[in-house]
Amino acid sequence: MAEPLRVVAIGGGTGLSTLLRGLKRYAAPQSPTPVDITAIVTVTDDGGSSGRLRRDFDVLPPGDIRNCMVALSEDAGLMSRLFQYRFRGGRGLNGHSFGNLFLTALSDISGDFHDAVRQSCEVLAIRGQIFPSTIANCGLEAVLEDGTTVAGETRISRSRRRIRRIRLIPRRCRPLPEALDAIARADLITLGPGSLFTSVIPNLLVAEIPAAISQSTAVKAYFVNLMWQPGETIEFRASDHVKSILKHAPNLKLDYAILNSRPIRPSLQARYARQQAQPVENDSDVIQRMGVEIVLSDLLEENEKVRHNPELIAEIAMSLAREGRRRRTAEQKQRTNEIDEK
DSSP states (O other), rough: OOOOEEEEEOOHHHHHHHHHHHHHGSSSOOOOSSSEEEEEEEEOOOOOHHHHHHHHOOOOOOOOOHHHHHBBBBSSSSHHHHHHHHHHHHTTTOOOOOHHHHHHHHHHHSSSSHHHHHHHHHHBBBSSSSEEOOOSOEEEEEETTSSSEEHHHHHHHHSOOOOOEEESSOOOOOOOHHHHHHHTTTTTTOOOOOOOOOOIIHHHHTTTTHHHHHHHHHHEEEESSSSEEETTTTTTTTTHHHHHHHHHSSSOOOOOEEEESSSSOHHHHHHHTTTTBOOOOHHHHHHHHHTTTEEEEOOOSSSSSEOHHHHHHHHHHHHHHHHHHHHHHHHHHHHHHHHHHH
């Protein structure tokens, strides 16, 4: 069998788990194009069940990682449904998901959050591997357009002023060596989809991760969000998303920005407009002038919400991973020839 394509997906929230659900079928043993999937997940959440567990037990927030584990689980059977089960009552239990409690308990037993994630992945028999972007207990701080600062992911998401910059607290948080190794060996590295300032960019603020991405020969691609996100990206065009990423990781060279070409139906747009959200404008010419190529395709899965279609974005990711493999193979051959000539 040919060596599997290696895809490293970086992000958090529902966006990352959406991409992982689509990629999972390529990781099946019978897949004609096998893929090795690595998810690198932000751990700055301080709201909801994750935030409560973080405050009560001094554990890294498990919610985004739990969603990724379920997305990559071998099937949607009992264990994955159990991990997503959310208690609807009970003193102290109301609002918690079973998966979050499981990860917290296992982290306490093992004494190591990363080890708890690894063992939980074995329980769910996931197709791939999942790493927190850092095992440091870090938070987020935003500098807004008027110069004021807001601390905490929840408060940042509720802010109504434009975000100028986001940063980690403490400033220097180290990544897992396994995550850096996966980046170095990748054929494709994806960013997003997901909340720009609270799911995607925080991973790029972890020490050594931006440099590792820049040094990797992989294709680097960003899945641009479909809609404005109130509190984060009101009035953001596609180019504003890309500019924000490059502002926070100035040495990063993005190869592609993946944009949606399919119009969102008017009734759904009207519903989002009541929440001050509009479709993200595709100003492709601005992005291309930044040296980033465009992939324009139908990415939509329209139900009651506007979401990326897992299968469609996974197809694009696989195509870019093949390009990345060709690039890596060509560069390895060139290095071999240079050594032979010496």
